[in-house]
Structure formats: structure tokens, C-alpha cells
Amino acid sequence: MSRIEILKTYKLYIGGQFPRTESGRYYPLLDKKKNVIADVCLGSRKDFRNAVVSARGAFNSWGGRTAYNRSQILYRIAEMLEKRKSEFIEEIILQGGNKADAKKEVELSIDRLVYYAGWCDKFQQIFSSVNPVASSHFNFSVPEPTGVVAIVAPQDSSLIGLVSLIAPIIAGGNVCIALASEKMPLCSITFGEVLATSDVPAGVVNIITGKTSELISHMSSHKDVNALVYGGKDQKEIKLVKENATLNVKRVFVYQNNWNKTESQNPYFIFDTQEIKTTWHPIENIGVGGAKY
């Protein structure tokens, strides 16, 4: 008799834990032949609110870590993902992808994490400035993370889109809540398992599965969310998000890149969710001294 396989329960990833949705609801994920692959949590507005609380709680610690530390943790995520590559490839195939593309997508996701790991302690040097003000002051501007970022992941991929949006946001010291692709949600929760074993502190990344149509209004109007990154193409949703954002002057970014291309990665994705802080400090009297020597 052949062995009966153990099936995995896909839950949410909130505050470093894997809870079921508080709503108790699910939606079935179907394969091409309309067979049920898995029951996926139909996340609720309350799940999102819980995730915002977790994220906000983690912000101080994550944003305050040294850039070097964040860099190593992002690299660690890549290390973990590399070792679990086959699992992700299987999931992508299960959700309708072909084998060659699946492998490419997972490898690109790993490389993208390494890419942003490298930026953690470098983007500051690209985007900072020392400003030569016309008075005796030392004046400099540096980027700082904007805070809690909500992410609506692209619908058309299970992993690469999600990774491409999360990586630059956390590389810059932000915390986030990502809503996974509704059509292809499997990799998102498995990616949560990778995060949970990569020294990423609880709450820095939270992942919810569910319906965009149900959650987007709430995500964009939540007043403790500082920015929203929208990875979809629906014009009505984009308008809604931008309107709701005005409630607390949320920063909204709409990305419609082809994430399967290596060009779809650059430090400006980090810069988007950064604030610029300028500091003035007096100098007793400025001058290039000691010119005699």
C-alpha cells in the first residue's frame, strides 16, 4: 500500500506566528482540473488590523537595527530560501506554472534578496547629502524608514512579485503587511516560514491571504499605516487607494513592473518608502584651517 501523504495547512503569518484567520473563513484553491489543492485562509479586516499592531510593535527595533545587521538578515533569508528551493518550485507548478519557469522564478527571488541585502548598508550613501548651506552650519540629510507599509502583492506570480515588493521595504528598515496574490497564494505562506527561520524579528513582515476586493479599502484607510505599495493593475482599485490615502496622507506607490526581469530591481524601490531628514548644527566658525601646513 502506498503511503498516504500529509497535507499542509496554509495559515496566515502575523507577528511571527502562524494563526488561522480570526474570521474562520476559507477559500478553496483549485488546480486546472478544478480539484482542491488547499483551503486558503480568507483573511479579514481584523486580521489586517492585528497585523498592523504587530508591525508597529516591531518597527522601533527593526528600524533601529544597524544596517549591517539588517543586511545579514536579508542575506539569511536568501540562504534559507536557497535550501528550500524545491518546495517553492513544487508549489508554483501546483498553481499552474511550468517547471523551467518555476525554477527561474525561485532562483531570481533568491538573487533579488541578495541584491537588496547588499543595499541595506549602501543606499544611504547614495541618497544622503551634506548640504553646503551659506551659513556656518553643518547641514546633512539622511533617509529614514517611513514606518508601517501595506503591500498589495501582484496577482500574476506567487513568489517573485511578493519578494520584489517586500525586500526593498524591509531593507530600508520599514515593517510591512503584505496581502498575497489571491490566485496564487501558496508561496506567500511558505515564504513566511522562511522568514520565521531567518532571524527576521516577529512582526517585521506579516502576510495575509484573502480577497483584495474585500481588504483593499481597509488597508488604504487604516490610519496607522504610513505607506501603501500597490502591485496590481486595477484602475478602480488604484483610484480608491489614492483617495483613501488622503485620510492620513499615506504615501502610495503603484508598481507595474515585470518582476521576472533582473532590471526590475533598483535602490529607488528602497527610496520610495524612506523619509528624508535634514539636521542643522552650528559650527563655531567655519574654515579650512591650518593652511600653513
Added chain:
Amino acid sequence: MSTKTKTTNKPKLDFTSGWGYTPSPESTDHIKLEKRYDHFINGQFVKPAGGKYFPTINPATEKQISEVALGDARDIDKAVKAARNAYEKVWKNMPGAERGKYLYRIARIIQERARELSVIETLDGGKSIRESRDIDIPLAAAHFFYYAGWADKLEYAFPNRKVESVGVAGQIIPWNFPLLMAAWKIAPALACGNTVVLKPAETTPLTAMKLAEIFRDAGLPPGVVNIVNGDGIAGAALVNHPGIDKVAFTGSTDVGKIIQKAIAGTNKKATLELGGKAANIIFEDAAIDQAVEGIINGIFFNQGHVCCAGSRLFVQEGIADLVIRKLKDRMQTLIVGDPMDKNTDIGAINSKEQMNKINEYLKIGVAEGAEMWQSNCQIPKTGYYCRPTIFLHASQSHRIVQEEIFGPVLAIQTFRTVDEVVEKANNTPFGLSAGVWTDKGSKIFNLTTKLRAGVIWANTYNKFDPTSPFGGYKESGFGREGGLHGLMPYVNLK
């Protein structure tokens, strides 16, 4: 002068009786060292062409640890050819992201083998295990990790320019931070697509050979980094080899000048990180205890074998007596001795040669009329050790003020005004670093704009980070290592 207080060798506070520390030696049984090391050329350990080896000595015990190949021009030639071959055939055209992956691997293996590397660094060089464990080795890993990330991002460092690698870099490193200096040199070179021939210092070759093993274990393609051991003969052969495109040197100003001259008729690029005689300036409004710690760290860190050591102390007159008293008290607590002991603050002087040089300067200082004071700690009978030393009433013209001693020897002067101290601090051919201690921010920035030095530490001292450019003004050399600016020496911008 207000520093002219009566000083005796009797400590005001008693730290010597009833305060013994139990010895806490780091064990050495987990390290792997060969009896003999060759060169590392084209991914292989290769015997020297001349067949000669030289001993490498533990300066704490004067006993031989291992012996190392003595390189000459033939070995250098072989290494340069291997580096050129690897450059043309493999490294130059490898995508940056892939080059970066090798560097990340190297960083990770250094982290994994950190304890072994720390112990070997201390055995071979005499620095305290606390420093090699907490500073040298972690920073070396961090440098590889940092520059790994740059490998595929160079176009952002140099906007509007096409970034090209330079070619084969010849790199010569000193004995004060052996593995760390290897990392400072190799990591940015490889990240930018160059290949390397490295010559470690003759008194501290062992961690470089362990690094060669790491390159091998990381799968780094053969020839990308080649290491030739030896003395000045190998160094000169490397600098003068027509097959190298760039020289990176850290060491004395004297040798730096010879190198600059040697390559004057060529197109070789160069960076020189040379000597220093840093001013550490304490103002009356400084947090005094914190400043005293800064003085201690500034001059006694790594036995004072630091090019950016705060070897000239300038104390504002009103607090001179207080600072010097506190400094002496603190010096009495410093533990000088077995570098492998985790309690040790000041380890062994790196070599007999360096020990003699320091002792000579102590004589010169006394002969010139400065007042020498040393802590009265116990030092081991064998091995090379020097008590922490200060010279009071030093003056600008003294050789102990003008020349780099590279030991735990501090020359102390006083000052009254900002203008005066700027004048005195800048009055040296060197310009590597300086320290400023004051609670007034506007004074800090006033001083940082006026001090002619490449690194200014304010209310801290001897801090290093891969993201932070390091290098000198004037005769302390040119070019920067670390940070975005540290990429510059290893690229051609088209």
C-alpha cells in the same frame, strides 16, 4: 606649565594588591596550523622558487610557530601571471552579482571560523585575544560582506560613467591588523572585478594563509587571489612587476615614498595608507572620564601599533593636572601580558625589531628633555613587552612628537585656545586622523573643518566600519579604503 606636577611611580589608587585576576587563557587546541606554509598561487599551495623558508615567531613567547615560504621575483612573476590569466578568462567578465556571491561566501566562512582566526592572529602578531576576537576578525568578515554587495551595484556609485575594472592589483599589507588589512585590500578589489596578488607582512603571514584556505573552500576561481609570502624583496618585485595595474600599500611613509617613486614612470594606479601622528585634543568642557578612556583607547589599542593612534595628546591647560592624574590612575589598571589571556589589555610588541625601535624612542624622549612616566605593572620575562608610557612636557620640536613611534607611547602637550591647538595639531607632515573631546557640538564641527586629517573622531576614538572611508591627508598617503569612496581606487571610469 601646569602639567609640571610632581610625579612618582606610586599609584594614588591601589590596584595592585588584593585585586588579582585569575588567568583566563584562550585555548589553542581547536586551531589547525601547518608546520610549513607555501605561497598560494593559482588556487594551489606552491613551493617557493628559491626553496627557502623563514620562521614566523610568536612575539609573546619568542617561539617559532611555523615557517613560511620566502618569495622572490620568480614567485611574484608566477603569481602575477596567474592573476592576469584569471582576470582575462574568468573574473573580468563574470557578472557582478556572481562575483558578489563569492565574496558573501568568504564573509560567511570567516564568520564561521572566527574563533580559529582570532587565536592564530593573536599567536602570530601578539595582539590581545580580546581585540582580535572582538575587532579584527568580525571587521574582516564585515568588509567582505559589505563589498560583496557593491559588486553588482557599481553603476550607482559612479552615475553617468561606465565602470570598468582596473586589472591586476598588487597589494602589500602591514603587520598590525593582518587579516583585517587583507580584507580591506582584497574585498573592494574583487568586488570591482580585479584580481589580486597579495604580499602579507613577514612577521604575520599566518592568517593570510588561513584566508587562502578559505578562498579555496569558497570555490573562488584559481588565480583570482594569489598570496606570495616574503619580505621587502618580494614586495619590491611586486611593485615593480610590469604586469600589475595598481598598487595598494599600507605601511610606513618611508616605504610609501619609495613605492610612489618606483611607479612614477608607469601608468600604475596607487593608493597609499601611510603613517600618522594623530592629535587627540581634550577641551575643558569635555566629559573627563570619557575622554580619559578615549586617550587610553587612542594610544594603547593594539599596543599602539596603529597608524591612526592618538599618539599626541593635547589637553587644555585648565584641566591638565586632573586629566593627567586620571590618566595615570587608569594606566595603572591596564594589564600587560599574555595576549592569549582574555583579561589582557596590552599584548606583545609585534617583533623584536619593533621593540628595539620603541625602546630607542623612549631614550630619545628622555634625552630631549620630556618627562617619561610608565605604569608599574608586571610584564612577562620572555617575549616583547612595553609598559604603557607617557611623556609629559613634550614640545612640538621633539622627535617623539614629530615621528611615528608605533608603540604604546603618548606625548602630552597643553594648549589654551582653539587656534593654538589647531596650529599645533596640524603642525606635522602627517594627516591621517585626529580626536576631539568636548561636549560642545559647534566646537566639534569647528575643529573637524580645520584639522587637516582624513578621519576625525569626536568623543570617540579608533572606530572603524566597512561603510566609512578611511585614509590620510598629506604624507599619511592618498586614496580611501572603506565605503563608497573605497571603490574608487579599483575602477576605471570611462
